[in-house]
Amino acid sequence: MGHLKTVENNKFFFQHYGLSQNDLERYLAAALSAGGDYADLYFEYLSSTSLSVDESMVKSASQGISAGCGVRVISGERTGYAYTDDLSSERILHAARTAALIASGPAKTPVVGFQEKPARSLYPITLPSVDAEITAKVELVMRADTAARAFDPRIKEVRASYSDELRNILIVGSDGTYAEDSQPLARMNVSCIAKTEGSSARGSSGGGGRVALDFFFGEKTPEFFAKEASRQAILQLDAREAPAGDMEVVLGPGWPGVLLHEAVGHGLEADFNRKQTSAFAGLVGKRVASEKCTVVDNGTMPWRRGSLNVDDEGQPTQSTTLIENGILKGYISDKLSARLMGIADTGNGRRESYEHIPMPRMTNTYMLPGDDDPEDIVRSVKHGIYAVNFGGGQVDITNGKFVFSASEAYLIEDGKITAPIKGATLIGNGPDVLTRVSMVGNDLKLDEGVGTCGKDGQAVPVGVGIPTIKVDRLTVGGTARKDPGGFMQ
Amino acid sequence: MTKFYEIKSMPSTELETRNTKFETDLKELAQDVVRRAVKGGASAAECVIREGDEFSTLVRLGQVETLKQSGSKAIGIRVFNGQRAASTYSSDFSREGLDRMIKSAIELSKITSEDPFAGIPDASQLGSLPGDLDLYYPDVYSLSGEERINYARRAEKAALDYDPRIKNSDGGSFDAATGHKIMANSNGFVGEYKRSYCSISAVPIAQTEDGAMQRDYWFSVSRNLSKLESPEHVGTVAAQRTLRRLGAKRGKTKKVPVVFDPMVATSILEHIFEGINGDSVYRGASFLAGKLGQKIAGDGVTVIDDGTIVGGFGTSPFDGEGIPTRRTVVIENGVLNSYLLNTYTAKKLGLQTTANASRGLAGTPGIGPGNFFVQPGKKTPQEIIAAIPDGLYVTEFLGHGANLVTGDYSRGASGLWISGGELAYPVEEITVAGNLKEMFFNISDIGSDLEFRGSVACPTIRLDGLIVGGA
Numbered sequence: 001m002g003h004l005k006t007v008e009n010n011k012f013f014f015q016h017y018g019l020s021q022n023d024l025e026r027y028l029a030a031a032l033s034a035g036g037d038y039a040d041l042y043f044e045y046l047s048s049t050s051l052s053v054d055e056s057m058v059k060s061a062s063q064g065i066s067a068g069c070g071v072r073v074i075s076g077e078r079t080g081y082a083y084t085d086d087l088s089s090e091r092i093l094h095a096a097r098t099a100a101l102i103a104s105g106p107a108k109t110p111v112v113g114f115q116e117k118p119a120r121s122l123y124p125i126t127l128p129s130v131d132a133e134i135t136a137k138v139e140l141v142m143r144a145d146t147a148a149r150a151f152d153p154r155i156k157e158v159r160a161s162y163s164d165e166l167r168n169i170l171i172v173g174s175d176g177t178y179a180e181d182s183q184p185l186a187r188m189n190v191s192c193i194a195k196t197e198g199s200s201a202r203g204s205s206g207g208g209g210r211v212a213l214d215f216f217f218g219e220k221t222p223e224f225f226a227k228e229a230s231r232q233a234i235l236q237l238d239a240r241e242a243p244a245g246d247m248e249v250v251l252g253p254g255w256p257g258v259l260l261h262e263a264v265g266h267g268l269e270a271d272f273n274r275k276q277t278s279a280f281a282g283l284v285g286k287r288v289a290s291e292k293c294t295v296v297d298n299g300t301m302p303w304r305r306g307s308l309n310v311d312d313e314g315q316p317t318q319s320t321t322l323i324e325n326g327i328l329k330g331y332i333s334d335k336l337s338a339r340l341m342g343i344a345d346t347g348n349g350r351r352e353s354y355e356h357i358p359m360p361r362m363t364n365t366y367m368l369p370g371d372d373d374p375e376d377i378v379r380s381v382k383h384g385i386y387a388v389n390f391g392g393g394q395v396d397i398t399n400g401k402f403v404f405s406a407s408e409a410y411l412i413e414d415g416k417i418t419a420p421i422k423g424a425t426l427i428g429n430g431p432d433v434l435t436r437v438s439m440v441g442n443d444l445k446l447d448e449g450v451g452t453c454g455k456d457g458q459a460v461p462v463g464v465g466i467p468t469i470k471v472d473r474l475t476v477g478g479t480a481r482k483d484p485g486g487f488m489q
Numbered sequence: 490m491t492k493f494y495e496i497k498s499m500p501s502t503e504l505e506t507r508n509t510k511f512e513t514d515l516k517e518l519a520q521d522v523v524r525r526a527v528k529g530g531a532s533a534a535e536c537v538i539r540e541g542d543e544f545s546t547l548v549r550l551g552q553v554e555t556l557k558q559s560g561s562k563a564i565g566i567r568v569f570n571g572q573r574a575a576s577t578y579s580s581d582f583s584r585e586g587l588d589r590m591i592k593s594a595i596e597l598s599k600i601t602s603e604d605p606f607a608g609i610p611d612a613s614q615l616g617s618l619p620g621d622l623d624l625y626y627p628d629v630y631s632l633s634g635e636e637r638i639n640y641a642r643r644a645e646k647a648a649l650d651y652d653p654r655i656k657n658s659d660g661g662s663f664d665a666a667t668g669h670k671i672m673a674n675s676n677g678f679v680g681e682y683k684r685s686y687c688s689i690s691a692v693p694i695a696q697t698e699d700g701a702m703q704r705d706y707w708f709s710v711s712r713n714l715s716k717l718e719s720p721e722h723v724g725t726v727a728a729q730r731t732l733r734r735l736g737a738k739r740g741k742t743k744k745v746p747v748v749f750d751p752m753v754a755t756s757i758l759e760h761i762f763e764g765i766n767g768d769s770v771y772r773g774a775s776f777l778a779g780k781l782g783q784k785i786a787g788d789g790v791t792v793i794d795d796g797t798i799v800g801g802f803g804t805s806p807f808d809g810e811g812i813p814t815r816r817t818v819v820i821e822n823g824v825l826n827s828y829l830l831n832t833y834t835a836k837k838l839g840l841q842t843t844a845n846a847s848r849g850l851a852g853t854p855g856i857g858p859g860n861f862f863v864q865p866g867k868k869t870p871q872e873i874i875a876a877i878p879d880g881l882y883v884t885e886f887l888g889h890g891a892n893l894v895t896g897d898y899s900r901g902a903s904g905l906w907i908s909g910g911e912l913a914y915p916v917e918e919i920t921v922a923g924n925l926k927e928m929f930f931n932i933s934d935i936g937s938d939l940e941f942r943g944s945v946a947c948p949t950i951r952l953d954g955l956i957v958g959g960a
Contacts, residue, residue, distance in 0.1 A: 050852070054772075057602035062851040063593055064578035066563065081557040085580040095559065101634070102556050138600055157772045193774055193894060200773065202894040242899070244922060244958035245742035275549070277659055277694055279702065357555060394888045394901070398659075398694055398704035399737075401918050403888035403901035425890040425920050427901040427958075475739075477890070477899040477920025477958045 012168045012180065013043050017087045019170075021114070026089075027071070028110040028174045030096035035105030036075040038335070039096075040173040042312060043069045043087070044354040047130050048165035053141040056149075056158075061134070068354040071095045074336060075103035081357050114178030119309045119316045122302045123210035128184045129164040132213040137162050140222050144190045147226035154237070155230050157193040160222065162186075164213075171314035179314030184210050185305065185461060187449065190225045194233035203233030204407075207448030209305045220448065232389065232408055235420050242409065242424035242478025248384030249426065249474040250377055250412065253445035255390055257464035260295055260365050261453070262393040262402040263430040264288070268322050268330075269348075269360040269455075270337035272397050279400030279431050280328065288328045289434030292370050295323040297332050299347060299363030305449040306364035306463035313349035313358050320346045322365075323434070334360045352458040362453060366465030370440025374468040377439045379415040385476060386410045386417050387426070400430040425477040433471060441468030515540065516681055518582075519673035522566060526591050527675050531568035531598070533609050535674040535810075537850055538564045542667055544630070548641040549660035550649075556638075565850030566590060570598035572607045578850035606836040614832075614842070615678040615811045623800040625683040626713035629665040637663045640689055640720050647724025648693035654735065655728055659692035659704060661720070670805075678811035685712050689720050691727035695735050703734035705885075710942060712800060730884070733905065737915035740906060740959035746880040747921060747955045748873055748907065751938060753883050754947035758861060760925055761792060762945070764893050765819060765827075766845075766856040767834025776896045776926055777825065785825045786929035789866060792820040794829055796844065796859025803860035803944025809848030814859055817843045823930075831856050862946040866935035870949040873934045875910040881957050882907050883921065896925040902957075920958035928952055 013019045024041065031039035045067040052060050069092050070083040080102025082095040129137075144160035164186035171179045187208035194201050205228035207220050216222065251259060264280070272278035280288070289295070299317025301307050308317050313335050321329050333341070334349030337360055350361035378386060386409060393404030405425045410417045446465035453462040519536040526534035542560040546553060564587070565578035575597035579590045632640070645661025665687040673679040690708035707727035709718035749757065761777075769775035777785060786792075796814025798804050808814055810832055818826050830838070831846035831854050847857030874882060887901035903917035923931075936949030 053602075057604050058600065059602065059604055059607070060574065060576070060853045061597045061601050062576040062578070063597060064565070064851050066578075066580045068561070068580065078553050079555045081555065081559075083559045083561070085561045085563070098558050102553070134597070134600055157774065159772075193772065195773065200776070200894050202774070202892065236895075242922075244920065244956050246960055275659070276657055277702070277704065355559065355561070357557065392889060396704065396887065398702045399734075399917065401887065401901070401903065403890075403920075405888050405890045405899070422895070422897045423890065423892055423899065424922065425888050425899040425901050427887070427918055427920055429918060475918060475920060475958055475960075477901065477922045479899075479922045479924070479956045 012045065013170045023089060024172045025110060025112070027092050027096050028172065030093050031071050031073050031100050032108040032110060032174055033097065034100045034103045035108055036073045036100065036103035038074045038174055039110065040072050040171060040177065040313065041069060042354055043170040045168045046165060048163065049130055049137065050161065050163035051137050051141055052159060052161035053145045054159045056145050058138055058141065069095065070354040071099040072357065073099045073102050077340060078102050079336070079357055083355050110174035111176045113176060114172055115176045116178045117316055119179065120300060122300060122307050122309055123184055125184050125212045127212060128166045129186045129213040130166040136213055140188060140216050144188065144222035144226045147223040148190055148192050148230045151227055151230035152194070152234050154194045154196055154234060155192050156195045158190065160188070160190045160226070162188050171312065173314060177314040179310040181309050183308065184212070186211055186213065186215065188216055188222060188225055190229040192229050192233050194237055196237055199237055201233050201236030203229045203231065203236065205229040205232070206450045209303045209449040210307060211303050235408065239420045239422045241480040242421040243385070243476055243480050244478040246473050246475050248381045249471045249476065250381060250384060250386045251466060251469050251471070252386065252388030253441065253443045253466060253468050255447040255464065256387060257366050257447065257466035258390050258393050258404050260367055260466060261362060261462070261464050262395040262404055263428060263433050264295060264322065265297070265362045265365045266395050267397050267400065267430050268332060270331040270333035270341060270343065271360050273331050274337045274341050278397045283328050283431070284330060286328055287326050287435070288431055289323050289326040290437045291326045292440040293323055293326050293434050293437055294321065294368040295365065296321050296368065297348070297362050297365045301364050304364050304446070304463050305451065305461045306362070308363065311347045311349045312351045315345050315347040315349060317347040317363060332360050332362065334358055350460050352460060356458050359455065361455065361460050362462050364446065364463035364465065366444065366446060367440070367467060369442045369444040369467045372439045372441050374441040374443050377441055377468050377470050378412060378417060380439065380470065381412040382414060384412045385421065386412050395430060401427065402430050403427045421478065427475045427477060433474065436472040437469050438472050439470040443467045515671045516679055519671050520679055522564070522587060522591065523673050523675050526566060526568050526595065529591055529595050531595055532571055533569040533675045535567045535609055536564065536672065537848060538671040539850065540669040544637065544666070545662065545664040546638050546641050547660045547662045548638060548645055549658060551642060551646070553638055554660060563850055564590070566594050568594045568598050569608060570595065572603040572605060573598045573601045574607050574853065575601055576851045606833055609674050609676055610810050610812055610832045612676040615676060616807065616813045617680040618797060618806040618813050622804050622806055624712060624804060625667065626685045628714045629667060629685045629687040631714060643720035644689050644691040644724040647721040648691045648728040651725055651728035652732055654695045654697070654732060655693045656696045657694040659694065661691045661724065662689070664688045672811055674811055680807050680811060682806050687711060687714055687717055689717060689723045691724040693728050693731045695731045697735050703731055703737070705731040705734060734903065734915050737903065737917040740881065740916045740919040740957055742958050744954065744956050746877050746951055746953050747957065748877070748880065748882045748949060748951050750882065750884050751940065751947055751949055753886050754950045755945045756886060757950065758792065758863060758945050758947050760891050760893065762829065762858055762861060765825065765829055767828050767830035767838060768856055769893060770828050771834055771837040775893045780825050781828065783825055784823050786820055786823045787932045788823050789935055790820055790823050790929065790932055791818070791864035793818055793864060794845065794859050794861045798860045801860040801944070802941060803858055808844040809846035809854045812842060812844040812846065814844050829856055829858065858944060860941065860944055862939060863935060863948060865937050865939040865948045867937055868934055870936050870938055873936055873949055873951050874907055874912065877907045878909060880907040881916070882912055891925065898923050898925050898928060921955050922958060923955040927954060
């Protein structure tokens with residue numbers, strides 16, 4: 001919507017809002033006017049587009065812009081925060097003085113001059129999708145609608161949506177931190193309902209990343225997502241009741257990596273461990289998974305939804321090993337927890353927007369591939385389930401209990417994948433579920449780019465990935481009770 | 490995907506005023522934006538402005554951990570080009586910024602489809618409930634900075650002092666917010682309202698000797714400070730709720746009666762809402778579509794949506810399209826009496842809107858509940874539990890495993906095992922599964938303990954026929 005364009009030399013806020021280095025120093029000085037250990041400013045200018053098709057009509061299209069600046073002051077373990085959606089000097093100074101109230105001492109002076117650390121270029125896009133022709137985006141959603149309906153006459157309802165955004169940020173800190181980034185993000189989604197005389201079922205699919213519009217015309221087309229959503233809906237028409245109780249579970253590759261996100265990822269965020277509120281607190285150096293498990297959080301994967309050149313505190317992202325051959329290696333951290341715990345800042349300080357305080361968050365979290373052949377993994381199971389697609393998950397980091405909900409799963413009977421089963425929630429205990437991983441496949445896959453993680457009310461885009469794995473025991477929340485001979489219907 | 494205590498999810502979108510003299514200006518501004526859109530070529534237009542302030546503080550182990558204070562303002566417009574609609578929004582209130590927003594919306598409306606049912610409500614439907622709905626109390630900001638911090642500190646302290654097994658904490662908090670919403674459209678509607686909100690919460694962590702930790706929470710929420718429960722009360726209840734989880738075991742897989750406490754029972758109402766909202770109904774995305782006038786739940790079940798309750802968390806003088814809110818009996822003694830609709834879905838279904846349009850700054854209006862609740866029964870929660878020899882009392886759900894297309898239901902749960910009519914011991918890492926089609930019929934007891942802690946409220950309920958999954 002006629003938004004401000006990113007400029008070549010990347011001095012977006014200097015060009016469009018007349019900011020100068022002197023202004024930035026003045027704002028930081030105001031933030032530290034009552035003392036404090038550290039202050040930073042986060043400038044954000046976000047432009048976004050979204051479109052959706054329903055009943056084969058483009059029923060809605062919207063575009064918008066939001067801009068603002070958040071000021072943070074840290075004094076010991078205390079954080080003061082204020083923000084403004086008005087980027088005038090007067091309002092930013094007011095926010096800085098409000099945030100400053102967290103400290104109570106003599107004024108501190110920020111360091112003079114800023115230093116920009118060399119950062120990666122993980123999403124080098126010349127034409128961000130938010131600036132691309134809207135007609136091309138209309139074509140994407142209409143093609144998805146057509147493809148889903150063409151898949152099978154039982155597909156009766158189709159909704160397809162496309163959304164993109166471009167986030168320009170500038171972060172400066174009283175320690176001389178200086179970082180700028182221009183972060184694109186695009187996504188398509190297709191959901192559909194299949195209907196027959198006696199039953200209905202739904203299916204959905206989607207994907208994207210920090211990619212340009214051409215991604216959806218080449219690598220992952222609307223037809224790809226439409227077919228996948230339709231296939232799932234048709235399959236679910238004949239799904240049987242899922243079993244209930246403890247059993248062997250095989251997870252397919254890709255999005256089922258949501259297991260890692262819930263079972264271990266959140267529990268390894270440094271803030272929870274600093275406060276000793278995580279079931280993983282104090283377990284560094286201890287065994288938390290079988291030897292076959294190595295889990296990393298990697299913010300540096302090109303084009304990925306969970307990737308960032310710099311985090312929202314201006315720190316370059318990195319790949320951090322969380323679990324190595326079953327041993328817990330460390331946490332993912334932001335600036336505050338790194339300083340208070342005396343650990344490295346892993347570049348995981350993220351926030352939803354200028355209205356939010358940054359905290360340790362995941363980027364792309366996945367398990368490295370093992371040696372097992374995925375077919376052997378399935379063959380090794382006598383009675384169990386094979387789960388390949390999931391909705392979301394949730395975790396209570398304090399007692400470690402987590403769930404994730406399978407949306408596409410099958411029974412495994414005598415080493416063979418048999419009937420599809422209805423959606424079921426799987427529940428387990430984070431600190432020990434990975435100790436029961438007895439086989440790890442050689443087929444690591446990352447998800448299609450659909451994950452959004454919520455923590456303390458803040459949503460950020462993330463990625464997950466996993467090879468095919470076998471968990472010797474997980475609780476499956478179905479409605480069919482298990483009897484010694486198999487599954488009772 | 491992480492667990493977050495649903496404290497801040499009460500009144501969903503609370504924004505507010507930073508400057509009272511602004512109000513009339515904003516009403517005029519909204520009308521002016523609508524006029525400029527029409528002048529620029531829109532056949533109809535609708536403008537929303539939201540303004541708000543928020544304050545929050547979190548105290549952990551007696552020390553202030555965060556202090557946040559801010560305000561913001563944003564504007565959105567939806568325009569029609571005949572039967573084509575589009576919308577734009579911005580936080581830039583400069584003349585040029587607003588012109589750019591209006592022009593972009595008109596441009597965008599050229600690429601959307603002709604939808605015969607699109608449009609804003611008729612002038613005859615528009616209006617605002619008269620009188621004071623008791624939604625706004627500036628006193629939520631009347632405490633000094635130090636007193637606000639003290640509220641948070643006292644709530645946490647009451648929890649920490651309650652029992653030596655409470656050894657850690659995710660903190661105590663005090664939050665306040667006020668919001669101001671202004672809306673105008675080209676059929677002559679202009680309206681505004683303000684709402685306020687404040688809350689106290691505590692999140693203690695208890696630990697057993699073997700190191701196993703449990704966390705729970707409690708909160709009090711109100712539109713005015715004077716009605717907020719004391720921080721000590723909040724901290725004490727939070728401590729009790731946390732302690733009763735210590736030493737939780739895993740349950741066995743079996744079919745037993747399940748009692749939902751009022752906090753988790755609201756989730757059943759949310760599934761009903763999802764199943765009867767016009768958007769799911771016209772697409773056939775709900776197993777309740779086409780069931781108007783039919784029995785969909787047990788005889789004792791009556792569900793009401795009422796956006797007009799004075800002082801309610803789900804109350805507003807007009808809905809997201811400028812239509813006065815109303816009271817709708819959704820389910821009466823088990824019979825589906827009405828869907829919940831906005832103008833668009835009502836037209837699609839050949840019905841009248843129930844004034845349940847909800848609206849953000851951008852996009853087409855959705856459907857949201859007003860004050861949505863189950864009519865209470867006569868039994869106390871104790872009487873409901875006393876009738877069960879072997880069963881489960883659920884106090885927390887994990888995950889979102891309900892499929893409204895098929896009715897399939899499967900969720901992670903924790904709570905207390907009922908043995909011989911009494912709450913015997915805590916259980917966790919279990920699942921509860923069934924199908925909503927039968928579950929609504931299997932609500933066999935409804936408690937007398939209806940209490941609004943948000944816009945959706947339900948008393949204690951008992952459901953039969955569910956499968957509890959465990960070891």
